[in-house]
Amino acid sequence: MTTLPLLLSAILAQAEHAGEAAAAVAERHGTEIAQAAHVSWLWLIPFFPLLGSAINTAFGPRLQKRYGKRAAHTVAVGAMVLSCIVAEVAFWKMFATPEHERFFEDHLWTMWQSGTLKVDLSFGVDPLGMLMTMIVTHVATLIHIYSTGYMADEPAYWRFFLWLNLFVFSMLLLVMGSNFVVMFFGWEGVGLCSYGLIAFWYTDIEKAKAGLKAFVVNRFGDFGFVIGLFILFWSLSGSWQDNRYVPDPGLANQKVLGAPAPAPRVSPAGVQLGPTMEFRELRNQISDESSGMSERLRDLTLWGMPVIALICIGFFIGATGKSAQIPLYVWLPDAMAGPTPVSALIHAATMVTAGVYMVARLNFLFALSPLAMTVVATVGCLTAIFAASIGFFQYDIKKVLAYSTVSQLGFMFIGVGVGAYWAGIFHLMTHAFFKACLFLGSGSVILACHHEQDMRKMGGLAKYTPITRWTYLAACWAIAGFPFASGFYSKDEILWKAWTAGGLSTPWIGHAIYVVGAIAALGTSFYMFRSYYMTFTGEYRGGHGHEDKERLEDPHAMAAHQHAAAAVTAPNDFAATADVVAATVPHQHGPDHAHDTHVHEDAHGGVPHESPNSMTWVLAALAFAAVVSGIIFGLPALWSGHEPLLEKFLAPSLPAAEKVPFAPASHSEELLFQFLGVAIAALGWITARTLYVDAKSQVPARLKESFARAWAVVYNKYYVDELYGATVIRFSLFLSRVLYWIDQNVIDSFVNFMGWVGRSVAYVDAAFDNYVVDGAVNGLADLIMNGGRTLRRVQTGHIQAYLFGALGGAIVFVILQYVIR
Structure with a gap:
């Protein structure tokens, strides 16, 4: 037990006295030049999930058959806990390191080399990568624990956890890769794993189609990512003249046969110039003002278009696929066909935020192109309002959360699009907490209502599922934007920066984005509290048993909260299935069986009750994070007198943040906009409460009848x-x-x-x-x-x-x- 504290203390002591050489370089050339420190154990963070997936792949069926389902989830959860511990050690080591030294790299081996260009299998974390690593590992661990209860009756229990572990490994490759190639391995890996998890119940053709749809739509975006990468690579080593590519001497590093290799070009600050796949090297080339590389990229054109705009828009096309933005958002709502823990992990906290992370990672590129920044912010703005409007009239609780996710991702892209990179990442973090809580809360509700997802057949669950109710409400406070929860601080900062943005193509675009974003925020507050009041207030409208439609919603996981313990201890799949059937088939009970009455009553559509502790504890932890993370990490400078903690922590990773212009504004003006943010949240809440509390108001039904065509268009997702x-x-x-x-x-x-x-x-x-x-x-x-x-x-x-x-x-x-x- 004393090993971890001793290790942490040793790391902190070492970090306190290390880095004199890097400090001298930073003093000589400025903090724009990122110097990396070698940390030889970073590879352990993604390795443990990969190991867990490999064990369950090779031995999962045997382990589950011999030792029960507990063996499968012990391997998976244990791997995640180990990954979390290593990530924690890396975080505290970084936190104790001076700001200009917060770049850790771990080179394993060279995958291929051509001339001076090397592509290594290497991991690198700076403050941005470290934050993403902490989010992925910790939220994923909580969702793994939640899944032990939710998926307890799944016969292919081991297969679910091998996919879950493999997804986390791929996501960690994406956020920890030190170069484009490793990131792209993770980028494609999460796409493959999402296919396996969305189509987990592949015997249902609709679920199989949903997984295939997600996989195919993402391929369209990946094509744009690759094109952007190719243009960037060529731009670093040559130019286009008369529609012909011409390598530049000293940059292309081309060797003439029989002649000595030309010396690579080096900037006055000592930065080697030319094509590279490494993020840190690319950042140094562009951030180093003495290199002239930023001016070079601004001036290059291809087919009459600025090359830097083509590069960034190509990357953004990849982001629209992975992060479900217009026009490639259509896969995410259908992805709700997967198990609810999958929705929480992939479609709320991790994979769908990969595009936002990628834009923030390449902030030094996007800041060079006002056109690209305008495209990113505008698409994010339109996606936010478009998806929010669809959420108004959805009745499937998971579909409401799906369109909410698309909308919130739009807010994140507004943040990174206007140049408020830290605010976009801050909203990514808070969204991971409150949206994971909402999705997992919806899973608890679905189980309580016997796999019913239609909110019209819910209601009154507050008295049956009190923990789920309060955690869901806390997450609603956060996403709506009340100042006692986290969403207010991140969303308000994004909208405020949009209003004052000065780095877009034209000045008025920032004001337009603010107005549209404020309307989307109003819609967010409305439809989230609508879902809360339809689900938890009034009288329970279910209790009619498992209709065929309800069984088809979730054909495998049946009443996991009822007999999770029995399923976990079952020796094999057949015994687990027998337990499920025994709990769901009616029996003739005599006096000796009176103690089983409540189980069978619930199994046939009786009174709901709370989920097991493995689920409710996770909900409580996420709800706590959704409430307090905003105050801890994003307290506005207007209130505290100093920059927010997260903004300061992320500063070394975001060199372009100081170069993006914002219009000056008075404190009173900023306070006014904060008040408007609270008023918007309150207006959405009051409207939803008036129309949907206790299901007493007839106004929604009358409005539906009066505007039947408009309602049909929105309900059918604008077709x-x-x-x-x-x-x-x-x-x-x-x-x-x-x-x-x-x-x-x-x-x-x-x-x-x-x-x-x-x-x-x-x-x-x-x-x-x-x-x-x-x-x-x-x-x-x-x-x-x-x-x-x-x-x-x-x-x-x-x-x-x-x-x-x-x-x-x-x-x-x-x-x-x-x-x-």
Whole structure:
């Protein structure tokens, strides 16, 4: 027990006296040049989840069959706890290190090298990467623990946890990778794992389609990411002249055969220039004013467009896919087909924030292009209001949270788009807490209501699920933006920075983004409290048993909160399934079975009750973080007199933050906007309470009847899926049929024609070989054989014949000699 404190104290003591050389460099060249310190054990953070996934992949079925489901989740949760411990040690080591030294790297090996360009399998964390690592490991650990209760009756229990561990490993690759290649491995890895988790119940065709949809839509975004990366790589080593790429001497590092390799170009501050895959090296090249690289990227053009804008927009296209922004947001609502813990982990706290993290990571690039920043902020703004409006009329509790997630991601992109990078990441952190709490709370509600997700069939759950109710309410306070919870501090900072933004293409765009964002925030408060009042107030409107539709919502996990303990201790899948069936099939009970009445009553749609401790404790922890994290990490400078703690901590990772201009404003003006933020949250809450508390008001029904067409348009998500089906999908299917016809009738015909030509040539060649070559050979053979057969007659064996032959030869010889003479 004393090992960890001793290790921490040793690290803190070492950190206090280390880094004199780095400090000297920082003093000589300024803190813009990031110097890395080698930390040889960073690889352990992603390794433990990978190990847990590998163990459950190789031995999960055997372990579960022999030792019960406890073995599978012990491996998975244990791996996450170990990863958390190492991440904590790294965090405190970084926290005790001077700001200019907070760049840790761990190079494992070189994957490939070409000239001076190396791509290493290496991990690197700066304050931004460290924050993301802490969020991923800690929130994921809580969700793993929650899953032990929620998924307790799942026969493929081990498979769920292997996917969950593998996803965390991929996400840690994404946030800890020190270069684009490792990040892209993680980028694609989380896409693969999301497919496996969304389509976890793949026997249901709709769930399988949802997983496939998420996978395919993300591929569109990934294409933009790759194009942006290629253009960036080329831009660092050359330029485009007359639509031709021309390498620059000293940057391209091209070697002429037989000539010595040219020396790489180095800036006056000692930064090597040229193509690189490393984030820190790229940041140093652009942030170092003496290198001239930032001016070079600003001035380069391709096809008449600024190269830096093309690079950043390409990366942002990748972000719109992974982080569900217009137009690639359509996969995320359908992804609610996966188990609720998946929704909390992937679609609230981690994977969907990867795009926001990527833009913040490349802040030094985006800050060079007002056009790209405007695109990011505008798309985020439109996504926020668009998704918020859809959430107004949804009845599926998870769909409400899904569109809320899309909307909140829009707020994050507003933050990083206007140049308030720390505010966007701050909202990412607070969103991870309150949205994970909301999703897991919805899972608790779904189990309490016997897998019903329609809020019209809920109500009155406050008295049955008090812990779930209070945690869900706390998360609603946070997302709505009340000042006693975290969401107020992050969202208010984003909107305030949007209002004062000076780095966009035109000055009025910031004001427009604020207005639209404020309306979206009002909608957020309304639909979140609508979901709360429809779910927890009034009388319970369920209790009619498991209808077919309800069973199809969640065909595998059945009443996990009822018999989680029995399922965990079951020796194998068959015993667990038998426990489930026994709890859900009606029995004739005599007096001796009276103690089981409540179990079977609940299993058939009776009175709901609270979830097990493994779920409610996680909800309480997330609700606590959702409330206090804003005050701790983001207290406004207007209130405290100094910059927020998180802004100061992230400053070394965000060198462009000081270069993005914001309009000066008085304290009274900032206070006014903070008051407006609270008023917006309160207005949304009051409206939702008036219309939906206790389900007594008839106004929603009358409004629905009066504006039936408008309601139908919004309820059906503006028919965007239908529009994509009628355009993109139909065009894709048409194109596939055209290509199939071309393949069958053109390409195959050409191939068949070439085959006919080949066969014809072969026939001619065979005939020539048969009748000419073989004829000549056979004719010569026949001649020799016939000649031999004729000469063989001369050999009679009689001496008289030989003498007559010799005499005849002699006479011929004499005659020839006479003639010749």
